[in-house]
Amino acid sequence: MTNDGVNHSRRRFLLGATSVVGGAGVVGAAVPFVSSWQPSAKAKAAGAPVKINISKLEVGGRLVVEWRGKPVYIVRRTPESLAAIKDIDSSILRDADSLAASQPSYVTGSARTQAGREEYLILVGLCTHLGCAPMYRPDVGAVDLGGDSWLGGFFCPCHGSKFDLSGRVFAGVPAPTNLEIPPHVYESDDVVVIGIDAEIA
Numbered sequence: 580m581t582n583d584g585v586n587h588s589r590r591r592f593l594l595g596a597t598s599v600v601g602g603a604g605v606v607g608a609a610v611p612f613v614s615s616w617q618p619s620a621k622a623k624a625a626g627a628p629v630k631i632n633i634s635k636l637e638v639g640g641r642l643v644v645e646w647r648g649k650p651v652y653i654v655r656r657t658p659e660s661l662a663a664i665k666d667i668d669s670s671i672l673r674d675a676d677s678l679a680a681s682q683p684s685y686v687t688g689s690a691r692t693q694a695g696r697e698e699y700l701i702l703v704g705l706c707t708h709l710g711c712a713p714m715y716r717p718d719v720g721a722v723d724l725g726g727d728s729w730l731g732g733f734f735c736p737c738h739g740s741k742f743d744l745s746g747r748v749f750a751g752v753p754a755p756t757n758l759e760i761p762p763h764v765y766e767s768d769d770v771v772v773i774g775i776d777a778e779i780a
């Protein structure tokens with residue numbers, strides 16, 4: 580006890596004890612936060628890129644793979660399909676130039692692919708209306724889809740949305756935008772990786 584009535588040694592002890600408890604509290608709070616913030620191995624695997632060998636995909640055929648819980652369609656288009664995409668009457672499409680579409684910047688043109696990879700269409704197989712999986716309908720002239728005006732594409736049976744063989748949505752259907760193109764990069768002529776952007780690979 581000093582002359583001013585304050586017990587300095589007791590006050591120092593209390594200040595020191597408060598600091599230690601405060602510090603321990605921060606550490607105690609920080610550890611659970613850090614461990615819960617770290618994604619689990621399963622979550623990491625679910626978000627990981629997917630590598631696909633496309634060498635066995637037949638012309639006109641389609642592969643479906645899963646990436647981040649979504650179906651991704653890979654379609655190998657025929658020369659006729661590619662010609663139809665170029666020649667389609669753009670007035671039947673809502674967004675022929677994909678201005679409002681969700682797609683990487685390195686995907687361009689009516690084919691909606693990287694330059695030189697026009698044969699392979701890669702898109703997320705979820706309708707942009709309410710998320711149903713559109714059917715792959717490459718059968719030109721399908722009577723139930725408009726007969727002569729149907730040049731092949733995707734049809735969503737849930738509410739009748741139609742898309743061409745580049746995943747471009749028709750005008751006048753419920754789906755508001757073209758089917759999404761995911762980030763992807765070609766590792767070689769036969770191997771494509773979904774989930775990595777070509778620009779940063």
Ligand code: FES
Pocket residue numbers: 706707708709710711735736737738739740753754
């Ligand atoms: S979910 Fe495809 S048209 Fe509605």
